[in-house]
Amino acid sequence: MVIPVHDVNxxxxxxxxxxxxxTANVLVFLFTPGLAGSVAGDSSLSQLCHLHAFLDHYAAVPRELIHDQLPRFVPTGEVALSPQGAAGCVVGPAGYDKSPPLSVFTAMFLHGGWLHLLGNMLFLLIFGNNVEDRMGHVRYTLFYFACGYAASYGFALLNSESADPLIGASGAIAGVLGAYLVLYPKARVWVLxxxxxxxxxxxxxxLVLGSWFVLQAVYSSGEGVSDAxxxxxxxxxxxxxxxxLIAxxxxxxxxxxxxxxGLLFGRKARPRHTW
Structure with missing residues (x-):
């Protein structure tokens, strides 16, 4: 997998x-309950319970999106001891109202760790500026969230019984990559x-974005990765x-x-003359 660092565009x-x-993604990550310990490498059970409760409230859940049914019991963020002395997260009736369609929007600003966040923001920074430049600020904003919603509901349709929370800006950013491929296929991208x-x-x-898409297709089948x-x-x-399609x-x-x-594929590019 190549790592893009800059495009010549x-x-x-x-x-x-x-x-x-x-900026919004970084701020939400920094203020997400329970992630402070994971950043420092010392996540306590209490922090994990608070994180699970937070994600259950604000993350998109495929089963909720498709069936529009919320679970009767959810994590409360509290920790309790069993009679045998084992500690665990407490579950109970939800003390809030959750809108599954709105959870798709909030889930786009949630990330599970620094690598998840920084990887997404790197791709958004490199490729998002040109797509925004071509579409304009308002259309680009609508485009970004439309791709995020399409990605979330598309995944939910394929995993309609899943209760695992769906978080991250990856679906929306994947839409940005698809638009960039359509609009600027010949643009040069510096990669590592x-x-x-x-x-x-x-x-x-x-080549960069096409290979990225092929890898996602391979990984989605469960081939080549252990965390599919x-x-x-x-x-x-x-x-x-x-x-x-939108672009x-x-x-x-x-x-x-x-x-x-300058350098192209590791060698000096030949000068071109115009007439």
Whole structure:
């Protein structure tokens, strides 16, 4: 898996929406109950119970999205001891009203750890600015959340009985990647390729994003990964395809990215002459 670090595709306007989304995701992560211990590497049972209660309230749950039925008992965030002396999280009637459709929106700002958060924000920062530049601030905002909703409901349809919480901005960001592939397939992207060391290369966007999509498809089948059940790869696929479809009408009027200069695939690119 290559790690993108920068694209050679300047923008005409400041991507305020992309910056705002990144800021909101980071702030929500920092103030998510129960994650402070995981950041420090010392998660107590109390912190985990508070985290489970928080996610049950604000995360999207496939079974709730499809059947619109909330569970009778949910984690309360409290810790209790059994008669045998074992500690565990307390469950009880929910003390709040939860809207499953609204939980899709709130779940887009929740992340399970630093790697989850930083990986998503890196992709959003690199590819979101150009998509926002092409669509405009308002349309880009609507596009981002539309892809997130499509990804969440698409995953829920495929896993309608699952009670596992669905969190993260990955589905919406996958839509951004799909739109970027449609709008700027020839743009060059600097990536780090792990080969003994991290080897920097400048590759076309169609290769970087196309290979990312293929990997998501492979992983969604359970091949090549041991945590296929904990990562919603199917949501990535649905979000990516939704982004491609929505961005396709904008493709004819999209100006091409600038012709790159310097190193290309690890060698010097030949100068081109115009007549």
């Amino acid at each position: 300047p923008v005409r306007r400041t991507p305020w929406v992309t910056y705002a989304l990144i 390729v792990p080969f003994l060391i991290f080897l920097p290369l400048r590759l076309p966007a169609w 059940g904990t990562v919603a790869y199917a949501a990535h696929i649905v979000g990516f395809l939704a982004g491609m 396709w009408p904008l493709r004819p009027g999209t100006p091409p990215p600038p012709e790159p200069r």
